[in-house]
Amino acid sequence: MFHQYYKSIRCFHAVAKTGGFTSAAQYLHIGQPTVTDQVKSLETRFSVELFLRSGRSVKLTAAGERLYAITQGLFGQEEEAMLFLQSARKLKVGLVRVGAVSPPIAMELARNFKEAHPPLDITVSIGSEESTLQGLQDFSIDVGIVVDPAGAEGLHIEPYRTERIVAVVPEGHAWTKRKSISTRDIEGETVIMREPGSKTRHRVERACRQQDVSLHCAMEINSREAIQHAVANGMGVSFVTQVEFIPLPGLVAVAVDDEQLSISYSLCCLSIRRERPLIDALFAVALG
Template structure:
């Protein structure tokens, strides 16, 4: 029968992607972790990792077990936090988000409620945010991809206007908006597929029969920004995510105005965990329209 120690060793190696990295992160010897995983494989009769010269990767059975251990150690962590202290001014939270712009206002509000909060932010495209939640690698998610199954608890957060951006030296840099048909044949720098911004943008192009020029794919939002600033093409982004860059200029897409919805998401079975419930409350607080905030204040009075 598998022991918790063996399962934890397996989980650490699977999470880190290899024995040496897991050993460094946990400050234990690589031989200790390797021995515990071998004992687990021997006891179960299953090969959990495929070993090669460049490290290890999960087998089909290992992937299935990792889904179970992710739930197990997430629950053990929550139980430990609860038993360690009855205080509610701290705790640990893992946030998976498709960008920083929505995460930080919520975490700022949450830290006012929990001054000793410790958190981490994992940046992914919209599709991968949901995967991180499903694999118990994150506690809450912020994503433009609304889940289609009932495993997830979802709350609408805000809506952003879609547009394009270009270098300030571009002839269009004096404009405030651009029509979708004006983009015919224009070279673009886009995020990888799985980005909700790219998905909405390309759907709109197809609906109007617009074909872009050459497309360069870049895996990060910052990489897209740098490539556009260097003159490789225009980029697509939402107004709230554009921020400020003295090298670049944002143009809203018109006819009609395109919007991208953003959502706060968690696994439905975890929605009542106090930390996660607080995060959802702070999300409402951070992105409530001014009129709603005024109404809440008057009702509280």
């Protein structure tokens, strides 16, 4: 029902706010007769007098004052909404939600984004490739940092960064005396691996298969951090990307001379949302 009288109530509010019909017309950018007719139709429809008219001056009646108290809240919220939208367009307020498969890469992007846009907020959700891509589809996140999004439909995808995979070994291991190792050096080592489906595990297993290297996976752990603690405690060797290496006491990272042992990350969002100001701002920071 309200929408039927929106124009009339809007005109009433403008007259009450500006103190006259002419000034209300200027405020609303419409003709003064239109304002007069809209207010009169409102008074007639509800059999109520809202203004005391005396020449060119108007004064609110008791009923008019009560209605104006209501419309101040009503149209005040409307004006607040417009200010918010204008501020969002100018990147003065807003929240961008990032989902990622790599905590350190996501945190680095979050830091850079906050440095570039201090007034804006950013949240980061760490999860699997599948959950991150699903988050884009159900609008629970705005931007994803993933490894293999090519098969997903409806996405705008841009290459972000490539990270080399390094071997993680305990202090005193023979590899620590070398500048780098080859994939063939993995033969005979006790290896701690991520769970099946891990991109790092997939790269290492593929490289070993292609070079006929026997890979002895002695333990599976579904956490990068836990794996590195296990290595530091002498339980075997493992592999992580350079950016994900944690320099724990007793832990050493060793380069691997194999171009296949790298992971390329992509930045993606729904194609229909690519030009949204906040998403565009995040892409600009990440790729600039």
